Structures are given as structure tokens and as C-alpha cells.
Amino acid sequence: MPNIMWTWQQAAAVGAVIAAVFGVLRLRDAAPRVRPFLREAALIIWLYGLWQLVGSMTGSGDYRAVTRGQRIWDLERDVHLPSEHTLQGWVLPHPLLVQAANLYYATMHFTVLIVFLVWLFTRHREVYGRWRTVLALLTAACLLIQFLPVAPPRMIPGTGMADTAVQYGQSVYGGIGGFQPDQLSAMPSVHVGWAVLVAVAVCAVTRSRWRYLAVLHAAVTVFVVVVTGNHFWADGIVACALLLLALVVEHFGRRLARRVATRRKGLPNSGHAVPSLVDAA
Known part of the structure; x- marks a missing residue:
């Protein structure tokens, strides 16, 4: 591809x-x-x-990345999370569905985020800065963790996971056009983190029935990253936890900035709470 x-x-x-x-x-x-x-x-x-x-x-080719991936796989089995192999097994007999999942994984990650940012900037600029900050915090947290390479399920021996993108010639992991995305950045899943962020933000900002498309995108993304063998369930769970942390940090950071600005102006603090991100309309 x-x-x-x-x-x-x-x-x-x-x-x-x-x-x-x-x-x-x-x-x-x-x-x-x-x-x-x-x-x-x-x-x-x-x-x-x-x-x-x-x-x-992030250390492409580091054998420790495979060891870390194996530990995640074993931990998921210990806590009885559903098997990624089982879910992939339901999809593999359907070539068109597999190819659609590969295509969605490769193209919708950035596309939906860009459309979301443009829509937010042009239609809801009053809250754009808040969500851009959350995006930056979430991405930064994911990048820090990804300095420890973790191999995806499709690269872990003994899991039975297939590399569906390679099977159908749709892999984005190659030196095409001078770009080679790192395959050992499975933990956490930026795909899931961004998709869930878009869903949360859209639902917070608008009450339009179209907001459910953002929720659907998040759900499809979780499904796609697993069935293509690119992420563990744990990768998405950690990404969602980091998103929650980013929301909390942004919220309290904004409140602190408001108080500092009020004191600098020499005005008494009104005492009114700053609206939360999830209450923004």
C-alpha cells in the first residue's frame, strides 16, 4: 500500500x-x-x-520489544481479557472484511483527526484550544511510553496472530517514500487514544445526531487495531487511561491559569468554577 x-x-x-x-x-x-x-x-x-x-x-529490532509484548499477552490471559486471536479468527475467513480493516487502519487514523480539528477550529473555536491541549498532552504521554519498544501481537511467536496487512499487500510498515513507521510502538495505542479523544470531544461539543459517527469511529478503530494484529487490548486501555489523565491535567491547569490571570489583574476571584471540558457546549 x-x-x-x-x-x-x-x-x-x-x-x-x-x-x-x-x-x-x-x-x-x-x-x-x-x-x-x-x-x-x-x-x-x-x-x-x-x-x-x-x-x-524507539529501537526498531530490539528483541526486548518482543519480550515485553509476550508479557502483555500473558498478563491479558491471566486477567481473562478476551483473546485477540479469537476475534481475529472470526474475521480471517472474510477477505473483504480483512482488507477493509487494513485500509481503515492505514488511512483513517490521521484523516479523522484532521477533519475533527478543522471542524472544531471553524465551528467551535471557543473550545478548540482546550481540546488541542488535551491532544498534545495525550500524544506526549504516549510518546514517552513508546521510548520502551513493545512489539505488536502479530510479531509475538506463539500467539497465532496473523499479519493481515502483509497477507494482502497492504502494510504501511516499509521504506516507501523515505518513511518507515515504527512497528515497535504498540504500547500504548495512539490510534485508540486519538479516536476516543475525538469521540469524547465531539459528544461534549455538539448535540447533533452526527456525533454518533465519532463514537462509531472509536469503536471501529478498537476493532480494527485488534483484528489486524497491530495492538493488544491493553494498548487501548492504557491509551484511554492516558486520555483521562490528559483531561484532568488540562482541566486543573486551566483553572490554575485563570486564577493566576485574575490575581495579576488585581481582581477578586469570583469563586465560580471553570466549566469542565466535558461540560463544554
Whole structure:
């Protein structure tokens, strides 16, 4: 499967160009409606580049990654989590479903996140900054953990898990276009973390019936990362725990910033609670 994602160097360069355009427009006080979009685009692209950079530094080929993956597999069996092998076994006899899962894994991860950020920025800008901060905190936490390489289930001997993407020639793990995503960053699952974040944010921001599409995307993502052999259940569970932590940190950080700003202005603190992220409308 052709891979069109940027390397971290390309992301850094594109982000720098956008930031430069933003700087010029700001100096000239031009295009006030365009400048915020350019600023956020540069920030998100640089965040993506950081994710790619860390992925390239997480020790590809480290045999300890397989050992860690085996320990996760054994722990899941000890606590009686459903077997990823069983779920994959239900799907493998259906080639079209398997290929659809591979395609979803390869393409929807970034696509849905970008659509979500653009929608949030253009339609609900008053809460965009909060959710962008949560995204940054979640991604940073995942990257820190991924410095300890962990192999995915499809690379663990004895699990019986198939590499469905390789079977159908749909693998994104190769040196196509100078980009090689790290296969040993299974823990935690950024796929699941981002998908659940999108679902939580959309449900918090809007009451439209379309919000259930975000929930469906999260559910499909969990299903897809498991049946393709790319993640353990535990990878998604840890990602969700990190998302909860990011929400808490952002909430209390925002409250602290509000109090500091109030004191600097010399105004008495009103005592009113700052609305929670999940209460934002």
C-alpha cells in the first residue's frame, strides 16, 4: 500500500514554511482571518513531526520489544481479557472484511483527526484550544511510553496472530517514500487514544445526531487495531487511561491559569468554577 505520510523532516519543513507565512502576515497585519488557521496548522504539523521523530528513535529490532509484548499477552490471559486471536479468527475467513480493516487502519487514523480539528477550529473555536491541549498532552504521554519498544501481537511467536496487512499487500510498515513507521510502538495505542479523544470531544461539543459517527469511529478503530494484529487490548486501555489523565491535567491547569490571570489583574476571584471540558457546549 503506498504510504504518503511525511517524515519528521518533511513535517518540520512544512511547519516552518507555514509559520513563516504566518509571521509575515502578522507583521503586515494582513489576512486576520487566515492567520489563526496558519498558526494552528503549523503547531499540529510540528506535533505530527515530533510523533514521527520519536517513532524513529524507539529501537526498531530490539528483541526486548518482543519480550515485553509476550508479557502483555500473558498478563491479558491471566486477567481473562478476551483473546485477540479469537476475534481475529472470526474475521480471517472474510477477505473483504480483512482488507477493509487494513485500509481503515492505514488511512483513517490521521484523516479523522484532521477533519475533527478543522471542524472544531471553524465551528467551535471557543473550545478548540482546550481540546488541542488535551491532544498534545495525550500524544506526549504516549510518546514517552513508546521510548520502551513493545512489539505488536502479530510479531509475538506463539500467539497465532496473523499479519493481515502483509497477507494482502497492504502494510504501511516499509521504506516507501523515505518513511518507515515504527512497528515497535504498540504500547500504548495512539490510534485508540486519538479516536476516543475525538469521540469524547465531539459528544461534549455538539448535540447533533452526527456525533454518533465519532463514537462509531472509536469503536471501529478498537476493532480494527485488534483484528489486524497491530495492538493488544491493553494498548487501548492504557491509551484511554492516558486520555483521562490528559483531561484532568488540562482541566486543573486551566483553572490554575485563570486564577493566576485574575490575581495579576488585581481582581477578586469570583469563586465560580471553570466549566469542565466535558461540560463544554
